[in-house]
Amino acid sequence: MLRQKKKSFLILRSAHTAGCVSETVELPVTTMPTACNYHHLLSSTFVIQIPNKFTKHHSITVFKSPATNIFNPILGCSKKSSMDGPKKTSRRSPRKYGSSRKSVLRKTFKQEQVTFTAPISDDPVVAIIGGGMSGLLCALQLEKRGVRSTVFDTGIHGLGGRLGTRMIDPSMIFDHAAQFFTVSNPLFSELVDEWSHKGYVRESVGVIGELEAGGDFFPFPPSPPRYIAVNGMRTLADSLLSQSSMVNVVRPCWISSIEAYNGMWHLSENGKLRGQFDAIVIAHNGKCANKLLSTSGLPLVARQMKRLDLSSIWALLAAFEEPLPLPPKAIGLPFEGAFVKGIDAVSWIGNNTQKLSNSQKAGPHCWTVFSTASFGKRHKVPQENIPNATAEKVKELMLAGVENALGLQSASLQRPIYTRVQLWGAALPTNSPGIPCIFDPLGRAGICGDWLLGSNLEAAALSGISLGNHTADYLKSGGSRPDEFAVGLHDEFQVLEGHDIGQFPGLESNKTPVQIGA
Numbered sequence: 205m206l207r208q209k210k211k212s213f214l215i216l217r218s219a220h221t222a223g224c225v226s227e228t229v230e231l232p233v234t235t236m237p238t239a240c241n242y243h244h245l246l247s248s249t250f251v252i253q254i255p256n257k258f259t260k261h262h263s264i265t266v267f268k269s270p271a272t273n274i275f276n277p278i279l280g281c282s283k284k285s286s287m288d289g290p291k292k293t294s295r296r297s298p299r300k301y302g303s304s305r306k307s308v309l310r311k312t313f314k315q316e317q318v319t320f321t322a323p324i325s326d327d328p329v330v331a332i333i334g335g336g337m338s339g340l341l342c343a344l345q346l347e348k349r350g351v352r353s354t355v356f357d358t359g360i361h362g363l364g365g366r367l368g369t370r371m372i373d374p375s376m377i378f379d380h381a382a383q384f385f386t387v388s389n390p391l392f393s394e395l396v397d398e399w400s401h402k403g404y405v406r407e408s409v410g411v412i413g414e415l416e417a418g419g420d421f422f423p424f425p426p427s428p429p430r431y432i433a434v435n436g437m438r439t440l441a442d443s444l445l446s447q448s449s450m451v452n453v454v455r456p457c458w459i460s461s462i463e464a465y466n467g468m469w470h471l472s473e474n475g476k477l478r479g480q481f482d483a484i485v486i487a488h489n490g491k492c493a494n495k496l497l498s499t500s501g502l503p504l505v506a507r508q509m510k511r512l513d514l515s516s517i518w519a520l521l522a523a524f525e526e527p528l529p530l531p532p533k534a535i536g537l538p539f540e541g542a543f544v545k546g547i548d549a550v551s552w553i554g555n556n557t558q559k560l561s562n563s564q565k566a567g568p569h570c571w572t573v574f575s576t577a578s579f580g581k582r583h584k585v586p587q588e589n590i591p592n593a594t595a596e597k598v599k600e601l602m603l604a605g606v607e608n609a610l611g612l613q614s615a616s617l618q619r620p621i622y623t624r625v626q627l628w629g630a631a632l633p634t635n636s637p638g639i640p641c642i643f644d645p646l647g648r649a650g651i652c653g654d655w656l657l658g659s660n661l662e663a664a665a666l667s668g669i670s671l672g673n674h675t676a677d678y679l680k681s682g683g684s685r686p687d688e689f690a691v692g693l694h695d696e697f698q699v700l701e702g703h704d705i706g707q708f709p710g711l712e713s714n715k716t717p718v719q720i721g722a
């Protein structure tokens with residue numbers, strides 16, 4: 205039903221469609237041309253009444269949904285229709301609705317809950333949106349439980365998300381997000397043993413520690429062990445699905461709309477249908493997930509996602525011809541990296557060459573440098589469109605930070621032969637509900653990701669496994685007892701402690717001298 209509300213909004217309400225009740229969306233009249241943004245609603249049946257006032261500017265058109273091939277009426281956005289009379293030009297920007305934070309919030313909180321009532325198929329398929337650690341382990345757990353899935357991921361070079369590696373050429377490899385991981389949970393420990401057996405990961409044999417401004421280095425003890433993927437972190441993501449037979453991967457693919465119709469979730473990428481599924485898993489977070497959920501018909505899931513706060517971190521990848529001079533207390537050690545204290549532009553420096561080849565081989569020497577979260581926030585720009593001046597400034601500040609951390613004289617650091625700066629705009633969670641996963645049984649939708657439990661790969665893995673199990677249990681229950689399966693829809697968030705690049709339980713400096721190799 206479409207009705208006018210206080211002359212400023214139109215409410216689109218879909219009629220019941222078989223198997224589900226869809227959502228209500230308010231469209232501000234002033235920006236009606238952007239009704240096209242609501243193409244995800246096209247598969248629902250709308251009864252539309254247009255108030256006279258609007259017929260001057262907007263027409264009803266019958267629109268063929270690109271996603272579902274079903275004809276439905278929506279508010280068209282032609283500038284001139286048969287009812288238009290003389291063409292009128294609007295001074296308002298046609299883009300505003302649908303992109304601002306305010307409008308995303310409004311959509312999030314006004315939407316109605318989708319309720320699936322159709323029976324679940326005997327051979328259900330789950331869509332997993334996000335192919336990072338959590339999405340991949342969710343898919344593998346579903347497979348273990350006999351449930352098929354399709355993983356959609358935006359990655360152009362590969363799966364993995366923040367488990368990312370950039371290979372510039374075979375001699376220049378940089379892990380540009382996760383550097384290593386630690387293990388504290390017995391279930392994760394079992395999994396990591398299995399990965400070690402298969403040769404996907406190994407214990408890192410180098411030394412890391414804490415580095416204070418001016419070059420004072422405090423190495424960490426060798427325990428707890430740190431793990432790295434053998435040829436860069438992304439290779440772990442690539443290997444995880446190598447033996448799976450029930451997981452389909454679609455990449456690169458950016459899912460831009462999810463719509464509930466006829467008892468199934470329909471996923472599309474810019475209007476192109478990417479498949480229909482019995483249940484969905486959101487295995488990513490940040491702005492993109494908020495936008496996707498804002499008109500999904502999953503208000504409780506969307507509200508939890510919106511509570512999440514994320515830091516921003518700059519990454520500098522820098523290759524040097526010669527090895528960098530190490531601080532006195534690190535000389536002679538297989539120095540792989542350090543958490544940096546007291547320097548705003550740098551929170552971590554890591555030597556990829558040492559880590560991956562376990563030696564200071566002939567150059568280039570590839571270093572990954574991360575900023576602090578406060579530096580990231582202060583220098584935040586749109587990550588997909590970094591102005592050159594900002595990139596240059598950030599690079600110079602971070603190189604100066606490296607110089608300071610290593611205790612070198614000002615302007616004495618050798619110039620890198622290769623650099624690249626990148627902003628992780630949604631880097632790490634700063635708060636968490638502390639639950640393994642979220643699941644909405646009415647909407648047959650779940651969320652997994654690091655932020656549900658913490659801020660590291662272990663948290664992401666455990667969350668994915670948990671949601672895989674929970675979703676499989678729900679699907680196997682036939683969906684008849686939804687109340688038993690609601691999880692995490694109302695949990696409060698707590699602030700997360702840890703390093704700027706995540707939590708590493710047991711890995712703290714006690715600043716007392718440590719005998720390496722003793």
Ligand SMILES: Cc1cc2nc3c(=O)[nH]c(=O)nc-3n(C[C@H](O)[C@H](O)[C@H](O)COP(=O)(O)OP(=O)(O)OC[C@H]3O[C@@H](n4cnc5c(N)ncnc54)[C@H](O)[C@@H]3O)c2cc1C
Binds near residue numbers: 337339364
């Ligand atoms: C700079 C940095 C350093 C870090 N260092 C460490 C470390 O040393 N050790 C450690 O344990 N952890 C570290 N972390 C944290 C760790 O990387 C994350 O906790 C973990 O990788 C998160 O996995 P995830 O599956 O939850 O999310 P992600 O890895 O973010 O996966 C989400 C995926 O979803 C995709 N996606 C998003 N939207 C869509 C869409 N609409 N359609 C399709 N696909 C979509 C994304 O492209 C991405 O591939 C670091 C993180 C950062 C940013």
